Amino acid sequence: MSKELLGALDTLEREKGVKKDIVIEALEAALASAYKRNYNQAQNVEVNFDDKKGDIHVYAVKKVVEEVYDPRLEVTLADATAINRGYEIGDDIKFEVTPKSFGRIAAQTAKQVIMQRVREAERSLIFDQYSQYENEVITGEVEREDHRFVYVNLGNVEAVMGSQDQMANETYRMHDRIKVYVTRVENAAKGPQVFVSRTDPGLLKRLFEEEVPEIYDGTVEIMSIAREAGDRAKVAVRSNNADVDPVGTSVGPRGQRVQAIVSQLGGENMDIVEWTDDDAQFIANALNPAEVIDVIFDENNERAATVIVPDYQLSLAIGKRGQNARLAAKLTGFKIDIKSESEAEQSLESAAQPAVEAADSEADQTDVAAEAAGTDGVESTLNAPSADETETSAAENTDE
Template structure:
């Protein structure tokens, strides 16, 4: 090896970002292996490359012992002290044993090692770069679609969007730029494997953080998020500053901020509600856009009974139960939705059981409603309370 080779290593360090010391160490290890393979040496040895001149030398290594059992790896204390009287038992004595015709082998080996280590180092660099981005958004260009897997070009590597992580009804065309959420970065023999998602709730969270300065600054906090990708998402936000409206901050002027996120998600509906430490108010708000009359909660079971106007029942439940399902995911409460007329029937049955058969029939409907409202008072907030 010569100065030209050293220059090439330095250039690689600049272009590829691979430290020259890493390449030197790899070449030294490979030369040692080549030395043992070509010269049939079973002795301990090490190879040293001069970082300034590129010259290499092979040294045998023998351990100083009282009594030699294997002269290939051991040397007696007396013999060692003939070389240097300061040697003690356990020290290692080195002698240069560089073969005369080792230069050609060294050059071939070095070339192979450099190519291999460049690939490995590039893979490690890419892995470290993207491993730190788990839970973040990356932007890439769709390269191809194979077996329903979408491969996204990221520059130095590519990400994989598997079918389960793809949004329903979304088309993935080669050449299209796309934003995805990094779910996991795996280290494989072929390099880093980056798994991304378009369905993860974290995608919605990160998109809003990109659009809403208050979220980036920590003034507004995203407390919870529930998502059914491609259809609807619900997110609960809270403001640490009483003067900042968390919902308004996320919606933005004329709805520009939320609309940007909706556009990125191809029209997915997003409900933004204000988080409330009061479970009854939080549950009521989670059923937005439906209006809630009252909420009754059972703290230990984490069950909430929500009462809505008759004409709002279908809205509160949502298509195929989607609104209620997302509200339950968002709040962590099991939600039972009843209309006002259903509650009248329930209370009528309760009065019948309490006062005896037919007792409720002797009471006017207005009285039952009044009693029902009296029972709800205090236990459940009325509609006016929920808006406060």
């Protein structure tokens, strides 16, 4: 058993990468626990594994005391000095208590410890391996499906793809090979758990890096992505080289590059637009293929804008079920309100009308005030006594 155990430890270290010292330490602890459990011993038991010969020795550790109260834990000074004169009160002495029948228990315990360490090592290796693939694209094979997940075999581990990560226009069948995006890797109690997605915008970015060398080497940069997986996506790109057209480079000759990506995503439509520092121009680009007349920013909200488009392009700018406007808003980070040219003019006229009515009202009030002032003047003149009447009244007063 000892030679077999040593061989197993060497194989474990060589093939699984599990250090022999770690296994031996775990084995000694497990054997001590097994000895206490099977032989009803106290907690003062130590197990020593000889990594040269493979022998196992069990020791009971006892403390040297003047008077013994528990012979399982203590030994008298007289008994201790009989073994070695150098022992003193308070010293610990190891007594070998290895049972002859302990070999079977040791073998069973060793097997359990080694299997446990193998599982832990495999879990650790898988976690270390696939944690490096986080935020990367990897090809896997569909194994099975239930009401919660599609299970994808990545080689050493079975990844899971939740319903929110599955594309609505795709059906996943057993043995289908698909490209998935690793969103996260968790070291769970039951082992490493890998989560993958077909809907994450990161998948689209990685596919562009695979198909467009200029994106992979950084000449053209993807600035933002808005995606409704399986239906339509918008990608904003910019060039770090003035001589390279970012949109044309991403689309490729006769659209070959972008078409290769569309094919991998089940026909998902792609809009490639140029990213720019000018927010108004970027919003106009994001609403492609619609033509934009003007972009008006909200004074009360710096991330909101009203976009004016020709009347005949209003439905194109909004898109089916509002999709084009929705994706443009996600791509730019702006709240976008789209209005037709005639609607915008009516809004301006409606806003101007109260001002005209207010001006007319003010003028009417001025006229009324002027008329009132004129009438009072006439009445004052009519009611005032004449000069002759004044003189007659004065003469009468004199005669009296």
